[in-house]
Amino acid sequence: MKRVVVVGGGAAGFFAAINIKEKSPEHEVIILEKTKKVLQKVRVSGGGRCNVTNGRSLPGELIKFYPRGGKKLYKLIEKFGTTDMQRWLDDHGVPTHIENDLRVFPASNTSQTIIDCFLGNAQALGIQVILDTPLMSLIQADDMWMVNCPKAQYETDAVVIATGSSPQFLKKLVSLNLKVNPGVPSLFTFHISDKRIKGLQGIAFPNVSLKVAGTKLSESGPMLITHWGLSGPSILKLSSWGARELATSDYQFVLIVNYLSISYEECRTRLQELVRSSPKKKLMNHSFEQLPKRFWTHLIETLNLQDKTTGELGKQALNKLSEELTQAHFDVTGKSAFKEEFVTCGGVDLSEVDLSTLESKKHDGLFFSGEVLDIDALTGGFNFQACWSASWAISEFLEKQKKGNDT
Ligand SMILES: Cc1cc2nc3c(=O)[nH]c(=O)nc-3n(C[C@H](O)[C@H](O)[C@H](O)COP(=O)(O)OP(=O)(O)OC[C@H]3O[C@@H](n4cnc5c(N)ncnc54)[C@H](O)[C@@H]3O)c2cc1C
Incomplete structure (x- = not known):
C-alpha cells in the first residue's frame, strides 16, 4: 500500500x-x-x-x-x-x-x-x-x-x-x-480619476478597443464606467493578459480608449455626415452611433460644445471630438479587485x-x-x-x- x-x-x-x-x-x-x-x-x-x-x-x-x-x-x-x-x-x-x-x-x-x-x-x-x-x-x-x-x-x-x-x-x-x-x-479593474467619466458610473459600452500606451497590450469588448474608473470584460481581459507588465509599472500607465472601435478617420467622416444631415440641430440633441446618450451629452459639455449647432462645428472641434471618441487617453493610477x-x-x-x-x-x-x-x-x-x-x-x-x- x-x-x-x-x-x-x-x-x-x-x-x-x-x-x-x-x-x-x-x-x-x-x-x-x-x-x-x-x-x-x-x-x-x-x-x-x-x-x-x-x-x-x-x-x-x-x-x-x-x-x-x-x-x-x-x-x-x-x-x-x-x-x-x-x-x-x-x-x-x-x-x-x-x-x-x-x-x-x-x-x-x-x-x-x-x-x-x-x-x-x-x-x-x-x-x-x-x-x-x-x-x-x-x-x-x-x-x-x-x-x-x-x-x-x-x-x-x-x-x-x-x-x-x-x-x-x-x-x-x-x-x-x-x-x-x-x-x-491578475483580473482587476482600473482606477481613473478624470472629469470625462466622472458621474457616469453604470454606463456601459458594447464594444470598445483598448490599448496600453507604449506596450503591445490591447483588447476589445464591452466596457463599464464605475465609481472608481473603468471595468467590464475588456478591462478585465486586459488586466489579465497584462498582469506582469502592468505590475512592473506599479499600475501607473496611460490607457487609450476607442469607444466605437472604428478609426479616427472613419469617425470624422461619420461626424461630417451628421453635420451635413442636420446642420441647425444642436450637437447636444443628436445621438451618435451607438454611444449612450448620457455619455454623449457629458462629452459635449466637457469639450465646451454644448451651445453649438452641428453646423457651427469648426475643423478643430471636429478633430477633437473624433480624437476623444477613438483615442481618448486616460491616466490609470491604480487597480481594484474585481468583485473580490x-x-x-x-x-x-x-x-x-x-x-x-x-x-x-x-x-x-x-x-x-x-x-x-x-x-x-x-x-x-x-x-x-x-x-x-x-x-x-x-x-x-x-x-x-x-x-x-x-x-
Ligand atoms: C472570490 C473568488 C471567486 C472565484 N470564482 C471562480 C469561479 O467561479 N470559477 C473559476 O473557475 N474560478 C474562480 N476563482 C478562482 C478559483 O477559485 C481558484 O482558481 C481555485 O480555487 C484554486 O484552487 P486551489 O485548490 O489551487 O487553491 P485554493 O482554493 O486556494 O486552495 C488551497 C488550499 O491550500 C491551503 N494551504 C495553503 N498553504 C498551505 C500549507 N502550507 N499547508 C496546508 N494547506 C495549505 C489553503 O488554506 C487552501 O485551503 C475564484 C477566485 C476567487 C478568489
Whole structure:
C-alpha cells in the first residue's frame, strides 16, 4: 500500500484526493489543510454559485482563455476536459447547466452542492482530512518524503502540493530548488480619476478597443464606467493578459480608449455626415452611433460644445471630438479587485513539471496541481478547469504506476 499526502484542502486538493482514492482504493490518502476550513474559495466562487467549468469543449478553443499556461495545458485538457468534468459531476450526483455565455454551474446554483459532493465523496472513500495542519517543510529521503507540520510528521510515498497561490508557501518551495515565478494580481479593474467619466458610473459600452500606451497590450469588448474608473470584460481581459507588465509599472500607465472601435478617420467622416444631415440641430440633441446618450451629452459639455449647432462645428472641434471618441487617453493610477475575485498569476514554473503527469522533473513523487502552478485564466470557469485537469492527470499517473508495480 502507498500513502499519498495531498497538501491543501481546496478545489485542486480535493479533486486529486478523490480521484486518486477512486482509482487506487488501496492507497491511504490524507489531505492536510492549513486552516480550520476546507474549500473556502469554492464556497465564494462564482458569486456563491461556483462557475465550475466552461461550456466550450475544444482544447484549442479553451487554451485561448489562459494568459499564462494555456498552450501547456492543451494535452491535460485533451485528456480530461470540460465535458469530462460535467460528466464526472453528473456521475457523482451533481447535475450542471450551461448558461448563455457558456459558463457552467451546478444545477442547484449554489457552490454548497460542490462542497457537499467533495466532502461526501472524500468521507465515503475514507480520505482523512486533517485541519489546522500547515505543511512547514518537505524533505526527500531515498524513495520517501517527510512532510513536516508543527504537530506531526508524515512519511509518504507521494506528495501532491495543492496549496493555491499562498506566497509564503511558494517561498518554501524555492528551497527545493524549483523555479517559482513571483505572484502578481491578475483580473482587476482600473482606477481613473478624470472629469470625462466622472458621474457616469453604470454606463456601459458594447464594444470598445483598448490599448496600453507604449506596450503591445490591447483588447476589445464591452466596457463599464464605475465609481472608481473603468471595468467590464475588456478591462478585465486586459488586466489579465497584462498582469506582469502592468505590475512592473506599479499600475501607473496611460490607457487609450476607442469607444466605437472604428478609426479616427472613419469617425470624422461619420461626424461630417451628421453635420451635413442636420446642420441647425444642436450637437447636444443628436445621438451618435451607438454611444449612450448620457455619455454623449457629458462629452459635449466637457469639450465646451454644448451651445453649438452641428453646423457651427469648426475643423478643430471636429478633430477633437473624433480624437476623444477613438483615442481618448486616460491616466490609470491604480487597480481594484474585481468583485473580490482576485486571481493571482505566478507560481511553480511549468518547466519544472512533466506536463502529462504534473510530477516534478527534479523530485520523484512530488506533484503540483491548481493555483500553485503558474497557470491562470480569465473568468468563465477556466481557473477551476485547470485544477480538475491537473488533478485528474496526477490520479491517472499514480494508478498507472501502481499497476506497473503490481505486475
Ligand atoms: C472570490 C473568488 C471567486 C472565484 N470564482 C471562480 C469561479 O467561479 N470559477 C473559476 O473557475 N474560478 C474562480 N476563482 C478562482 C478559483 O477559485 C481558484 O482558481 C481555485 O480555487 C484554486 O484552487 P486551489 O485548490 O489551487 O487553491 P485554493 O482554493 O486556494 O486552495 C488551497 C488550499 O491550500 C491551503 N494551504 C495553503 N498553504 C498551505 C500549507 N502550507 N499547508 C496546508 N494547506 C495549505 C489553503 O488554506 C487552501 O485551503 C475564484 C477566485 C476567487 C478568489
